[in-house]
Amino acid sequence: MALADFQGRIKKLRSLMEKNRLDACLINSRNDVYYYTGNDIGDSCFLLISEAKPCIFVTSLSNEIESAKEFNAIFIKGVSDISKRLKRFRRVGFDEYSTSYKVFSDLKKSKPVLKPSASIIKEPRMVKDEWEMEQISKAAGITAKTMSNLGEILGKSETDLSEQIELSFRKAGAKPSFDTIIASGKHSAFIHHKPDKAMIKQDDLVIIDIGAVFNSYCSDMTRTFCKKPGPKERKIIENISGIQGELIDMAKDGIKYDDMQKRYEALLKRKGYKLLHSFGHGIGIGVHERPAKGDTLKSGMVITVEPGTYIKGFGGYRIEDMVIVRKGRSKILTR
Amino acid sequence: MALADFQGRIKKLRSLMEKNRLDACLINSRNDVYYYTGNDIGDSCFLLISEAKPCIFVTSLSNEIESAKEFNAIFIKGVSDISKRLKRFRRVGFDEYSTSYKVFSDLKKSKPVLKPSASIIKEPRMVKDEWEMEQISKAAGITAKTMSNLGEILGKSETDLSEQIELSFRKAGAKPSFDTIIASGKHSAFIHHKPDKAMIKQDDLVIIDIGAVFNSYCSDMTRTFCKKPGPKERKIIENISGIQGELIDMAKDGIKYDDMQKRYEALLKRKGYKLLHSFGHGIGIGVHERPAKGDTLKSGMVITVEPGTYIKGFGGYRIEDMVIVRKGRSKILTR
Numbered sequence: 001m002a003l004a005d006f007q008g009r010i011k012k013l014r015s016l017m018e019k020n021r022l023d024a025c026l027i028n029s030r031n032d033v034y035y036y037t038g039n040d041i042g043d044s045c046f047l048l049i050s051e052a053k054p055c056i057f058v059t060s061l062s063n064e065i066e067s068a069k070e071f072n073a074i075f076i077k078g079v080s081d082i083s084k085r086l087k088r089f090r091r092v093g094f095d096e097y098s099t100s101y102k103v104f105s106d107l108k109k110s111k112p113v114l115k116p117s118a119s120i121i122k123e124p125r126m127v128k129d130e131w132e133m134e135q136i137s138k139a140a141g142i143t144a145k146t147m148s149n150l151g152e153i154l155g156k157s158e159t160d161l162s163e164q165i166e167l168s169f170r171k172a173g174a175k176p177s178f179d180t181i182i183a184s185g186k187h188s189a190f191i192h193h194k195p196d197k198a199m200i201k202q203d204d205l206v207i208i209d210i211g212a213v214f215n216s217y218c219s220d221m222t223r224t225f226c227k228k229p230g231p232k233e234r235k236i237i238e239n240i241s242g243i244q245g246e247l248i249d250m251a252k253d254g255i256k257y258d259d260m261q262k263r264y265e266a267l268l269k270r271k272g273y274k275l276l277h278s279f280g281h282g283i284g285i286g287v288h289e290r291p292a293k294g295d296t297l298k299s300g301m302v303i304t305v306e307p308g309t310y311i312k313g314f315g316g317y318r319i320e321d322m323v324i325v326r327k328g329r330s331k332i333l334t335r
Numbered sequence: 336m337a338l339a340d341f342q343g344r345i346k347k348l349r350s351l352m353e354k355n356r357l358d359a360c361l362i363n364s365r366n367d368v369y370y371y372t373g374n375d376i377g378d379s380c381f382l383l384i385s386e387a388k389p390c391i392f393v394t395s396l397s398n399e400i401e402s403a404k405e406f407n408a409i410f411i412k413g414v415s416d417i418s419k420r421l422k423r424f425r426r427v428g429f430d431e432y433s434t435s436y437k438v439f440s441d442l443k444k445s446k447p448v449l450k451p452s453a454s455i456i457k458e459p460r461m462v463k464d465e466w467e468m469e470q471i472s473k474a475a476g477i478t479a480k481t482m483s484n485l486g487e488i489l490g491k492s493e494t495d496l497s498e499q500i501e502l503s504f505r506k507a508g509a510k511p512s513f514d515t516i517i518a519s520g521k522h523s524a525f526i527h528h529k530p531d532k533a534m535i536k537q538d539d540l541v542i543i544d545i546g547a548v549f550n551s552y553c554s555d556m557t558r559t560f561c562k563k564p565g566p567k568e569r570k571i572i573e574n575i576s577g578i579q580g581e582l583i584d585m586a587k588d589g590i591k592y593d594d595m596q597k598r599y600e601a602l603l604k605r606k607g608y609k610l611l612h613s614f615g616h617g618i619g620i621g622v623h624e625r626p627a628k629g630d631t632l633k634s635g636m637v638i639t640v641e642p643g644t645y646i647k648g649f650g651g652y653r654i655e656d657m658v659i660v661r662k663g664r665s666k667i668l669t670r
Contacts, residue, residue, distance in 0.1 A: 042527065084641060101439045101451065102431040116436065158449075170498060192377065 002130035006070075009036055012124040013049055017093065019279050020120055024050040026082070026107070027121055029098035034216060035125055037071055046082055047071075050089065057082055059092035076167035078295045079106035086112035093117025113234040126282060126290050127300040133324070134301055135217035136284065141331035142172040142212045143219040147334075153225060154202055158182040158195035161208070169212045175285050177218035183189040188224070188316040191277060191308070202227040205236075205315040206307075211287060218287045220304050221334040236309060236317045243307040244319050247279055251323055251330045253299045264307060273309040280304040283322060301325040302333070312324050337465035341405075344371055348384055348461040352428065355455055359385040359424040361417070361442070362456055364433035366620040369551060370460055372406055380651070381417055382406075385424065392417055406637075415439035421447035425545070428452025428575070461617060461625045462635040468659070469554035470621065471637055475657050475668035477507040477547045478554040482669075486558060489537055493517040493530035504547045510547035512553035512622045523651040526612060527642070537562040540571075540650040546622060553622045555639050556669040557655035571644060571652045578602045578642040579654050582614055586658055586665045588634045592626050599642060608644040615639040618657060636660040 013036065019023055027033055027047040034040045036047060044236060055072040072171040074296040075084060086092050087110050094107065096116035107114060126135065146168040153161060162180040169175055183193035193207075200206055203227065211220040226233050247264060264279035280303050282291045289290065291301055308318030323330040348371065352360055362368055362382040369375045371382060372391065381392040390407040411417060421427050422445050429442065431451035442449060463471065481503040488496060497515040504510055518528035519538040528542075535541055539561065546555040561568050582599060599614035615638050617626045626636055638660060643653030658665040 040529075096437040096440070097435050099436045100432050101429075101434045101436060102453075104436045104439075105431070118437075151533075170501075194375075 002134060004038055004131045005129055006036060006038055008129065009124050010054060010074045011048060012270055013121070014051075016120045016123055020093070020115075020117070022091050022115065022117060022120070024048060024091075025093040025117060025121060026086065027068070027095060027231065028103070032095070032098075032121055032125070035285055039071075039076055040216065048082075048085070056271040079103050080109050080170065083107050083110040083112060086110065086114075089113070091115055092136045095121055111317065122290055125284055126295065127298055128241075128284060128302055129300075132217065132284065133300075133302075134241065135215045136322075137179070139174065139212050139214040139217050139219035140221070142174045142214060143210060143221045144334045145172070146210065146212070147221060147223055148206065150208070153200050153206060154227060155199065157197050157199050158184055158187070159197060162195040163201070165208075166212050172212070172214075174212035174214040177213040181207060181209035181222075181318075183207040183209075183316070186313060186315060189310045189312050190312065190316070191310065191318075203230065203233075205229075205233060205317055207316060209318065209320065210264055216285055218283055218285070219322060219334070220287055220306075220320060221322065222284055222306055222308075222318045224317045224319060232314075233317075239271045239273075240307050240309060240317050240319055243271070244305055244321070247305045248321070248323055248330060248332065249323055251297060251303060251305060251325055253297060253325055255297045257295045257297065258293060260297075261293075268307070268309070271309075276310055277306075277308070280306050280320070299326050324334060337469060339466045340464055341371060341373055341545075343464065344440055344459050345384060345389060348456070349386075351455045351458055352384070355428070355452070357426050357450065357452060357455070357537070358582060359383060359421065359426075360428040360452060360456060361421065362430060364430055366624075367430070367433075367456055367460070370620055374406075375551065375583055378519050381414075383417075383420070414438050415444050418445040421445065421449075425446070426450055428606060430456055431477075450604075457625055460619055461630065462633055463619060463637055466636075467552065467619065468635075468637075470550045470670055471554065474509065474512070474547050474552050474554035475556070476548040477509045477549060478545060478556045479505060479669045480507070481545065481547070482543065482556060482558055485543070488535050488541060490534065492532050492534050493522070494532060494598055496535070497530040500543075500545050507549075509547035509549040509668040512548040512555065516542060516544035516557075518542040518651070520647060521531055521650060524645045524647050524649065525651070526645065526653075538565065538568075540568060540652055542651060542653050544653065544655065551620055553620070553627070554657060554669070555618055555622055555641075555655060556657065557641055557653045558642075559652045559654060567649070568652075574606045574608075575642050575644060575652050575654055576579055578606070579640055579656070582640045582642065583656070583665060583667065586632060586638060586640060586660055588632060588660055588662045590632045592630045592632065593628060595632075596628075603642070603644070606644075611645055612622075612643065615641050615655070632660045634661050 033047045044059050048055045057074050057076045091113050094114050095118045097118045161182045182195040184200045184206040187193045188205045188207045206225045209222040265275045282289045282303050304320050304322050306320030309318035322333040366558040368382045379394050383390045392411045400412050426448050430453045432453045495515045517530040519535045519541040522528045523540045523542045541560045579655050600610045617624045639655050639657050641655030645651035657668040
């Protein structure tokens with residue numbers, strides 16, 4: 001059993017900060033605070049990384065007591081209290097995506113020098129360490145097992161299936177990592193359909209897109225079932241499965257995310273399908289995280305590969321697996 | 336059965352916009368978009384309210400198709416596309432809490448006049464209409480029933496209890512509205528303790544703070560159990576229950592939220608307890624919503640009343656009920 005290496009993660013961040021001439025970084029997304037400290041404190045918490053001991057600012061006294069470990073925990077009344085403490089740094093990075101306009105305005109009160117730095121803060125999360133790989137593999141395993149144990153789906157409703165899946169996650173010590181998608185028949189033409197009372201029929205395409213979170217790490221997997229596929233369904237299944245195979249073959253250390261996306265678009269176009277979403281996404285503490293647009297795949301990253309096509313009034317087909325990027329052939333986690 | 340009155344809600348907002356000289360409002364929190372349109376589209380969706388027909392900007396083509404009803408749905412590639420459309424208005428309100436620094440920067444690209452207006456956007460949500468009351472009452476009823484059907488808690492672990500509670504919600508067609516809090520023994524001194532493997536013992540104070548979301552509306556309720564209370568526990572139970580009674584009596588149309596809070600602090604002080612959180616909060620589509628600091632209670636608002644005390648190394652006690660504010664005595668929903 002590996003251990004989570006928080007010191008190593010902070011070291012990586014400090015090295016990126018140095019390259020970008022930041023002498024401090026204010027981190028305030030729940031997932032990032034968890035990544036760097038192991039504390040899942042909630043949404044209104046701030047972590048300050050500088051040369052000194054990392055410092056967690058908390059707004060609830062009780063949470064402070066429970067969370068203080070190898071970090072200084074400082075109780076604050078409001079964000080303005082943080083602003084004063086940032087003035088002594090020359091350049092402070094902040095997360096422009098998780099910082100609201102209101103919080104930004106409060107952080108600015110004492111006029112510190114703030115620089116949008118989400119890409120720096122999130123970069124270390126891309127390549128997973130050994131401990132993280134263990135958690136992700138478990139999350140993926142739970143999802144794959146749930147998918148293969150679905151049993152007979154005919155005669156069940158979409159909500160029946162989603163309940164069955166979430167129970168299966170719970171029994172394995174996990175929870176859904178996002179709202180379960182069960183889209184049968186015409187519903188399958190919609191990418192994010194919510195399960196309803198629709199009963200599953202034998203000629204339906206049934207998209208089942210599910211994920212578990214285990215020990216704070218996420219999985220994401222899609223299968224599309226069809227009990228009695230007609231010729232049109234068969235063609236779609238064959239085409240999209242083929243595209244997925246090509247993309248998984250391509251996913252290697254050194255390949256650009258954007259080149260994968262271009263290739264995906266070209267493969268869809270060749271079959272006459274429209275591009276409606278990206279080929280896949282990075283996954284870890286977040287269901288969707290980097291690598292994304294602009295990034296290059298590296299050994300130890302975990303991504304999903306999820307081609308799909310959607311035809312209004314007919315239905316859709318999507319297949320999604322999680323893979324570990326390596327120098328050679330990527331390793332599929334969800335089979 | 337009442338029906339959700341979206342037109343009425345938008346009318347209320349337009350009247351507030353007029354008072355505040357806004358000719359448009361850009362709404363982008365998921366709960367607000369749901370409130371004004373009945374569409375639960377997700378986090379990256381924008382609703383524009385002006386004199387014209389309301390317009391939903393969506394970033395996924397498939398979601399657009401499913402959500403378009405009495406609203407114009409416009410597919411956009413990115414937030415900059417919205418910026419251009421805002422230029423024709425003199426003053427555009429936006430939600431400074433749910434708009435990130437990044438989105439704000441993108442919205443500013445075409446230099447529209449943007450005004451922080453979260454308080455205006457959220458004000459209509461405070462007083463619930465008949466349909467909303469039905470959903471909230473159901474959510475509260477599910478939670479109260481789950482609480483009274485807990486059965487024997489001795490010999491169960493905190494996680495056992497949280498699983499039992501979430502299953503009970505699911506059977507009633509609901510889901511947890513927040514992370515279930517089961518805090519036994521010393522854990523009960525922490526306001527937001529996460530359930531762990533700790534077994535419940537007969538002299539433990541056991542805080543059970545749970546809530547269900549039914550049809551998008553939330554409930555929130557806390558009970559603290561103690562099988563064999565000693566004199567110290569008995570005193571705390573008596574004091575906090577008494578404080579809750581006084582606060583519920585006070586919660587009437589015309590009373591200021593801040594005066595409730597001041598009264599809560601005074602009541603705690605009289606018993607020698609520290610103030611560690613607010614006396615309660617508004618509840619509806621959000622678990623925590625207005626009324627809050629600065630608001631005045633009005634008939635038809637729904638709030639929680641949740642006094643508590645927490646003693647490090649010993650334990651804590653909290654009791655929480657949901658009440659409907661009225662001209663006369665408020666009505667308790669969670670009993």
